[in-house]
Amino acid sequence: MKIIHYLEAEPKRFDANNVKGVTGRVVIGKLDGAKNFCMRIFELSEKGYSPRHSHEWEHEILIHSGKGEVLSDEKWVPVTNGHVVFIPGNEDHQIRNAGKDPLIFACLIPSGFPEL
Amino acid sequence: MKIIHYLEAEPKRFDANNVKGVTGRVVIGKLDGAKNFCMRIFELSEKGYSPRHSHEWEHEILIHSGKGEVLSDEKWVPVTNGHVVFIPGNEDHQIRNAGKDPLIFACLIPSGFPEL
Numbered sequence: 001m002k003i004i005h006y007l008e009a010e011p012k013r014f015d016a017n018n019v020k021g022v023t024g025r026v027v028i029g030k031l032d033g034a035k036n037f038c039m040r041i042f043e044l045s046e047k048g049y050s051p052r053h054s055h056e057w058e059h060e061i062l063i064h065s066g067k068g069e070v071l072s073d074e075k076w077v078p079v080t081n082g083h084v085v086f087i088p089g090n091e092d093h094q095i096r097n098a099g100k101d102p103l104i105f106a107c108l109i110p111s112g113f114p115e116l
Numbered sequence: 117m118k119i120i121h122y123l124e125a126e127p128k129r130f131d132a133n134n135v136k137g138v139t140g141r142v143v144i145g146k147l148d149g150a151k152n153f154c155m156r157i158f159e160l161s162e163k164g165y166s167p168r169h170s171h172e173w174e175h176e177i178l179i180h181s182g183k184g185e186v187l188s189d190e191k192w193v194p195v196t197n198g199h200v201v202f203i204p205g206n207e208d209h210q211i212r213n214a215g216k217d218p219l220i221f222a223c224l225i226p227s228g229f230p231e232l
Contacts, residue, residue: 001188001209002202003195006178028176028202036226037153039176039200060144060155062122062222064180064198072117079119082180082220084155086118086144093117104198106178108224110152 002032006041012116021048021097026115037108038115044068044103049096059093060108061085067099118148122157128232137164137213142231153224154231160184160219165212175209176224177201183215 009025021044028039041064044050052071063083069076070085071094078098079085087093097103109115125141137160144155157180160166168187179199185192186201187210194214195201203209213219225231 001186001204001207002200003186003188003193004200005198006200007198027200032202033204034174034176034202036174037176037224039178039224041178041200058150058152060150060153060224062155062157062178062180064178070117070119072119077119082121082123084118084120084122084143084157086148086150088117088149091117106222108153108155108176 002028009041018051019049021045022050024116029115030111035111037110039106039108040116041104041106044095044097046097046100048103050094052092052094054090054092055113056089057109057113058089059085059087061087062106064104064106066097066101066103068103068105069096069098071095118144125157134167135165137161138166140232145231146227151227153226155222155224156232157220157222160211160213162213162216164219166210168208168210170206170208172205173225173229174205175201175203177203178222180220180222182213182217182219184219184221185212185214187211
């Protein structure tokens with residue numbers, strides 16, 4: 001059994017043309033022996049956003065804290081702690097921070113794709 | 117895309133000899149088209165606990181809020197918001213509330229097993 005706080009996992013920072021203020025951590029993955037799916041925790045800083053994109057694998061997301069917005073069918077839908085988001089494969093999506101505090105969420109993906 | 121607050125999902129309550137004060141909800145599952153893994157959200161009331169057991173499938177857990185303890189190798193390990201727990205298949209486990217507020221956590225399992 002592995003028990004850690006997510007902040008103990010190694011952070012990877014993303015800042016580029018299409019992504020801003022994003023820190024990601026693989027907290028449960030193939031190195032832990034997780035064969036079926038992978039849990040990542042993301043922090044988006046104030047005004048941060050993930051890339052707008054789509055890919056063949058799905059996302060299962062739980063908003064942990066902060067205030068965010070999820071792009072769904074060209075509309076920004078507000079989310080906060082306790083919201084869950086299922087993004088099927090090949091569906092366009094983007095997440096952005098809509099508050100002052102970091103937006104923190106878990107985003108899980110099936111195995112066999114890049115963990116981060 | 118599915119976006120809900122977890123409280124919108126139908127609750128199922130568990131109270132028996134080996135489980136107390138547990139409410140579970142399937143928030144992303146096969147009915148949503150999630151083919152690879154399933155997200156459930158559990159609330160344990162004050163003094164509530166999940167059954168002590170083991171089974172062939174793994175758990176990937178994120179503590180959302182509250183204070184809890186996880187039984188790991190006969191020791192109770194404290195956890196609170198932001199802790200993640202990976203329980204490999206066939207490993208004995210139990211979770212209990214160790215505070216006054218509800219202990220709320222996401223617990224994900226691979227597809228092909230009972231969702232709740």
